[in-house]
Amino acid sequence: xxxxxxxxxxxxxxxxxxxxxxxxxxxxxxxxxxxxxxxxxxxxxxxxxxxxxxxxxxxxxxxxxxxxxxxxxxxxxxxxxxxxxxxxxxxxxxxxxxxxxxxxxxxxxxxxxxxxxxxxxxxxxxxxxxxxxxxxxxxxxxxxxxxxxxxxxxxxxxxxxxxxxxxxxxxxxxxxxxxxxxxxxxxxxxxxxxxxxxxxxxxxxxxxxxxxxxxxxxxxxxxxxxxxxxxxxxxxxxxxxxxxxxxxxxxxxxxxxxxxxxxxxxxxxxxxxxxxxxxxxxxxxxxxxxxxxxxxxxxxxxxxxxxxxxxxxxxxxxxxxxxxxxxxxxxxxxxxxxxxxxxxxxxxxxxxxxxxxxxxxxxxxxxxxxxxxxxxxxxxxxxxxxxxxxxxxxxxxxxxxxxxxxxxxxxxxxxxxxxxxxxxxxxxxxxxxxxxxxxxxxxx
Amino acid sequence: xxxxxxxxxxxxxxxxxxxxxxxxxxxxxxxxxxxxxxxxxxxxxxxxxxxxxxxxxxxxxxxxxxxxxxxxxxxxxxxxxxxxxxxxxxxxxxxxxxxxxxxxxxxxxxxxxxxxxxxxxxxxxxxxxxxxxxxxxxxxxxxxxxxxxxxxxxxxxxxxxxxxxxxxxxxxxxxxxxxxxxxxxxxxxxxxxxxxxxxxxxxxxxxxxxxxxxxxxxxxxxxxxxxxxxxxxxxxxxxxxxxxxxxxxxxxxxxxxxxxxxxxxxxxxxxxxxxxxxxxxxxxxxxxxxxxxxxxxxxxxxxxxxxxxxxxxxxxxxxxxxxxxxxxxxxxxxxxxxxxxxxxxxxxxxxxxxxxxxxxxxxxxxxxxxxxxxxxxxxxxxxxxxxxxxxxxxxxxxxxxxxxxxxxxxxxxxxxxxxxxxxxxxxxxxxxxxxxxxxxxxxx
Numbered sequence: 001x002x003x004x005x006x007x008x009x010x011x012x013x014x015x016x017x018x019x020x021x022x023x024x025x026x027x028x029x030x031x032x033x034x035x036x037x038x039x040x041x042x043x044x045x046x047x048x049x050x051x052x053x054x055x056x057x058x059x060x061x062x063x064x065x066x067x068x069x070x071x072x073x074x075x076x077x078x079x080x081x082x083x084x085x086x087x088x089x090x091x092x093x094x095x096x097x098x099x100x101x102x103x104x105x106x107x108x109x110x111x112x113x114x115x116x117x118x119x120x121x122x123x124x125x126x127x128x129x130x131x132x133x134x135x136x137x138x139x140x141x142x143x144x145x146x147x148x149x150x151x152x153x154x155x156x157x158x159x160x161x162x163x164x165x166x167x168x169x170x171x172x173x174x175x176x177x178x179x180x181x182x183x184x185x186x187x188x189x190x191x192x193x194x195x196x197x198x199x200x201x202x203x204x205x206x207x208x209x210x211x212x213x214x215x216x217x218x219x220x221x222x223x224x225x226x227x228x229x230x231x232x233x234x235x236x237x238x239x240x241x242x243x244x245x246x247x248x249x250x251x252x253x254x255x256x257x258x259x260x261x262x263x264x265x266x267x268x269x270x271x272x273x274x275x276x277x278x279x280x281x282x283x284x285x286x287x288x289x290x291x292x293x294x295x296x297x298x299x300x301x302x303x304x305x306x307x308x309x310x311x312x313x314x315x316x317x318x319x320x321x322x323x324x325x326x327x328x329x330x331x332x333x334x335x336x337x338x339x340x341x342x343x344x345x346x347x348x349x350x351x352x353x354x355x356x357x358x359x360x361x362x363x364x365x366x367x368x369x370x371x372x373x374x375x376x377x378x379x380x381x382x383x384x385x386x387x388x389x390x391x392x393x394x395x396x397x398x399x400x401x402x403x404x405x406x407x408x409x410x411x412x413x414x415x416x417x418x419x420x421x422x423x424x425x426x427x428x429x430x431x432x433x434x435x436x437x438x439x440x441x442x443x444x
Numbered sequence: 445x446x447x448x449x450x451x452x453x454x455x456x457x458x459x460x461x462x463x464x465x466x467x468x469x470x471x472x473x474x475x476x477x478x479x480x481x482x483x484x485x486x487x488x489x490x491x492x493x494x495x496x497x498x499x500x501x502x503x504x505x506x507x508x509x510x511x512x513x514x515x516x517x518x519x520x521x522x523x524x525x526x527x528x529x530x531x532x533x534x535x536x537x538x539x540x541x542x543x544x545x546x547x548x549x550x551x552x553x554x555x556x557x558x559x560x561x562x563x564x565x566x567x568x569x570x571x572x573x574x575x576x577x578x579x580x581x582x583x584x585x586x587x588x589x590x591x592x593x594x595x596x597x598x599x600x601x602x603x604x605x606x607x608x609x610x611x612x613x614x615x616x617x618x619x620x621x622x623x624x625x626x627x628x629x630x631x632x633x634x635x636x637x638x639x640x641x642x643x644x645x646x647x648x649x650x651x652x653x654x655x656x657x658x659x660x661x662x663x664x665x666x667x668x669x670x671x672x673x674x675x676x677x678x679x680x681x682x683x684x685x686x687x688x689x690x691x692x693x694x695x696x697x698x699x700x701x702x703x704x705x706x707x708x709x710x711x712x713x714x715x716x717x718x719x720x721x722x723x724x725x726x727x728x729x730x731x732x733x734x735x736x737x738x739x740x741x742x743x744x745x746x747x748x749x750x751x752x753x754x755x756x757x758x759x760x761x762x763x764x765x766x767x768x769x770x771x772x773x774x775x776x777x778x779x780x781x782x783x784x785x786x787x788x789x790x791x792x793x794x795x796x797x798x799x800x801x802x803x804x805x806x807x808x809x810x811x812x813x814x815x816x817x818x819x820x821x822x823x824x825x826x827x828x829x830x831x832x833x834x835x836x837x838x839x840x841x842x843x844x845x846x847x848x849x850x851x852x853x854x855x856x857x858x859x860x861x862x863x864x865x866x867x868x869x870x871x872x873x874x875x876x877x878x879x880x881x882x883x884x885x886x887x888x
Contacts, residue, residue, distance in 0.1 A: 006761065006764055007498050007499060007502050008763075009496070009543055009544040009762045010496075010544075012492060012495075012528065015492035015494060017490075017491055017492055017541070018490070019545065019548055020487040020489060020549075023487075023489060023490060027488055038825050039820045039825050040820070040826070041795050041797035041827030042795070043796060044464065044468060044471055044796075046461075046467060047461055048459035049562075049574055050456065050574070055451060058451050065515055065516065066517075067514065067515060067516070068513070068514050068515075068516050069513065070514055071511060071564035072497075072509065072510040072511070072529065073510075073564070085516065096453045099453055100453040104463055106794055106844045106845050108830060110795065110827075116493060118513075120513075120516065138830075147809075147831060151828075151830070268810075268813075318451055350550055351487040351550075351554065356485070365591075366712075369712075381485055383485030384595075386552060386582075387591060400550045401550050
């Protein structure tokens with residue numbers, strides 16, 4: 001063995017991997033989020049990890065780097081895989097899914113999707129190149145009721161409140177407000193302004209103003225754009241403040257009505273959970289109305305932990321139907337990895353075993369197996385020790401793995417079953433058919 | 445819209461995708477398998493979808509085609525991703541995981557891992573290029589107790605018996621029996637014989653005999669190899685029949701002892717669930733002792749639905765420690781896709797909603813939302829209708845989605861709550877704080 005070449009494995013930058021103790025918590029989070037999504041009637045969809053490149057690129061320019069697949073042993077003549085790329089989000093695959101299966105789906109189609117996505121980021125930036133997103137989206141034929149724009153933040157609020165996260169805020173805006181406001185100012189290329197304002201939190205007022213002036217805006221127009229971006233609040237005051245800036249257009253009115261509907265519909269949520277922030281633009285993305293972006297209050301620079309919005313013609317790229325949608329994505333790995341790195345996750349157990357059954361000797365193994373079956377049938381995760389080592393070594397193993405109970409089947413014909421609580425050290429007689437732990441929380 | 449270019453999406457061969465109704469069943473299967481694995485004390489591990497190519501290739505020759513990743517917009521100078529490949533199974537990544545995290549793990553380390561894997565198969569063969577595997581493995585320092593070789597088929601039997609599958613058999617063999625037998629016959633290259641015998645079910649006795657003779661075996665040697673491959677059965681009779689063939693070697697004795705231990709340990713399982721089949725070899729794979737392979741009784745040609753075995757030096761490729769392991773993998777997608785294609789899956793509901801709350805009018809939406817919250821808090825998946833359409837249209841939507849109950853909040857100040865059972869058509873008064881469905885199975 002010693003003369004054998006060893007390939008020393010090293011972590012691959014951007015591809016997170018957890019210990020069993022951390023993975024147990026991640027799985028609990030995923031289960032919690034899934035149950036939350038289903039409690040609002042969203043159906044599960046999973047799509048392949050890859051899409052054809054023309055699907056991934058259907059909206060033209062994208063800010064996301066795509067990984068393409070190549071067969072290692074492909075011969076030159078066969079380029080059948082060359083058109084496949086790993087998906088960089090779950091919204092484009094979902095829009096494609098709805099278009100492709102249009103005739104089999106009942107609309108409005110409400111789905112959740114929890115999968116890994118990949119982005120070919122440069123490794124040195126310390127960004128994730130593989131991460132899990134948890135998305136909910138609604139796509140409907142012709143139009144999506146505005147109620148959904150309000151329901152999605154409600155669901156996210158409900159779901160994330162059940163996890164032990166540091167304080168966070170879900171910011172909401174509406175692209176129509178931005179575009180309508182810029183049009184009302186007489187600006188020719190509102191999209192260019194949206195892109196500039198999207199950089200506000202990175203480059204500040206002065207930086208954005210410089211870009212806007214370079215783009216040909218007057219100082220007055222640039223100042224008005226920055227004044228709009230400073231509007232932040234809840235309730236009907238938001239629309240009033242925007243109108244107070246003295247700009248008007250039909251599209252602006254439409255956007256303010258939509259934004260106000262969402263804010264009013266969510267007024268019953270705790271103060272400050274959902275806040276209008278007119279600087280939120282969602283840059284290069286495909287959104288056309290409501291946009292969402294959530295971040296941690298104590299670390300807004302970390303970036304968005306949830307994002308989404310309304311896209312009015314994404315699925316329409318794939319079918320001659322109008323299939324608008326609205327959706328929001330929880331950046332599970334972004335959130336989770338930060339808390340892990342900061343030591344804010346209370347780690348789970350090293351293994352899910354509730355009870356370890358001791359094997360007193362080779363000749364009593366069958367009986368130990370039967371005891372294990374019995375306890376397992378009663379809902380306890382139970383492992384039977386894997387050899388006939390000395391009893392002391394068996395108990396040591398249970399201690400090392402953090403197993404809360406050790407079970408002793410009868411050692412002789414006359415003896416009885418006993419169980420040891422590894423936490424308290426107490427040991428006493430117990431019947432495998434009726435036993436329940438005194439401290440049930442230890443088998444959670 | 446009509447002048448817009450449409451990218452017609454087409455299914456990508458080898459990348460399965462399910463309807464929500466089928467996906468609901470797949471998720472139920474995954475939950476069932478996970479609970480089964482945990483009930484035996486196995487801990488969850490997930491690894492990145494990619495490994496460095498030298499890890500994937502650590503065992504040299506592999507029968508699996510690997511997909512490598514490339515950034516679409518990579519510049520020529522940056523080949524940092526060129527060494528990444530999607531994993532083709534979960535055993536190699538797990539062996540790498542154990543070596544890499546050696547100091548943080550408690551041994552014997554028992555893990556389950558349920559993830560997608562990728563193989564760059566030629567699409568025209570109709571094979572899966574992306575599919576989900578559900579693996580359990582044990583890796584230990586220096587040696588793995590033989591008890592685990594018996595426990596793994598027991599777990600698979602327990603888990604798959606809970607799914608409604610057509611009859612299947614788990615075949616077990618031991619590479620040491622094969623190798624020891626061939627050595628006892630004086631054959632120089634037992635691995636070549638293992639590869640030839642592995643083709644038995646495809647090319648038959650004559651085909652294998654032809655290869656063996658071409659490889660330089662005598663007719664007598666070839667006949668003995670074929671006689672061994674015909675041995676099949678349970679209990680102690682298996683070893684007796686092999687010994688009856690008149691060949692002996694130390695390795696053969698060792699293999700027969702191991703195989704007999706596994707068969708005897710599993711003697712309490714229903715007759716025929718685990719059967720020794722001495723033709724099973726697992727071809728090019730990395731196994732060194734026990735090997736497993738399960739297939740459907742009525743369609744053995746479909747190939748293996750579970751496979752695995754004991755690998756004595758896989759993790760040792762990555763660390764200067766002896767870290768043998770034993771594992772078995774359930775080919776979830778292989779099994780599931782076949783049953784879907786044959787119409788043997790009873791589809792789930794189109795959505796998980798138990799109760800849809802009617803919105804009698806815009807002014808009563810807040811009350812409908814409160815009713816929804818109340819029912820959701822009591823464990824019912826509840827959606828509140830998404831607009832203020834006519835009540836008839838709202839009920840139609842519930843019927844179309846297969847939602848079992850429709851809830852009517854009070855229409856006026858004096859009215860009360862009512863609920864309609866969409867199955868029976870019955871409607872009557874109900875209190876959202878105490879209501880439970882008469883037929884609880886409809887909200888499963």
